[in-house]
Amino acid sequence: MTTAEIGRKGEDAAVAHLEANGYRILERNFRFSREEIDIVAFEPNERDDGGMIAFVEVKARSGDGYGRPEAAVDTAKQKAIKRVAEAYLHERRLIPSPTRFDVIAVHLRGPQVEIEHFKHAFGHFG
Structure with missing residues (x-):
C-alpha cells in the first residue's frame, strides 16, 4: 500500500470506530490555510443534553519501523491542529464550545x- 492508501484506510477505520462509539462525524479533512484536521466529531454526553467537539488526528502505520503512530503527533503538529481547530470553531460560530x-x-x-x-491527548487552546 502507498502512504496515501494507508492514511485513507486509517482514517476510515477511525471514523468507523468513532461512529461505533456514538460519535457524530461533523467533518473530515477540514483545511485551513495549508493545514488540516483529519476528523471533527461530536461526542454527546450520556444524558444527551450536550457534549463535546473532538478534533481528532489519525496516525496509521502498517509496521513498527517508524515507531508508534501516536508519537508522530509532536509539538509542531499539535500547534498546527490547534490553529485549524480555532479556525473551524470561528467559521462555524461555535466559540465557546467544549472541545478536546x-x-x-x-x-x-x-x-x-x-x-x-x-482522548484529551494534548493541550488546550491558548
Missing part, C-alpha cells in the same frame, strides 16, 4: 486493524 484534542493510532497488520483512541 484526541489522537487515534491505527495499526494495520495485514487484514487485522488495531485502534487505540487517546
Whole structure:
C-alpha cells in the first residue's frame, strides 16, 4: 500500500470506530490555510443534553519501523491542529464550545486493524 492508501484506510477505520462509539462525524479533512484536521466529531454526553467537539488526528502505520503512530503527533503538529481547530470553531460560530484534542493510532497488520483512541491527548487552546 502507498502512504496515501494507508492514511485513507486509517482514517476510515477511525471514523468507523468513532461512529461505533456514538460519535457524530461533523467533518473530515477540514483545511485551513495549508493545514488540516483529519476528523471533527461530536461526542454527546450520556444524558444527551450536550457534549463535546473532538478534533481528532489519525496516525496509521502498517509496521513498527517508524515507531508508534501516536508519537508522530509532536509539538509542531499539535500547534498546527490547534490553529485549524480555532479556525473551524470561528467559521462555524461555535466559540465557546467544549472541545478536546484526541489522537487515534491505527495499526494495520495485514487484514487485522488495531485502534487505540487517546482522548484529551494534548493541550488546550491558548
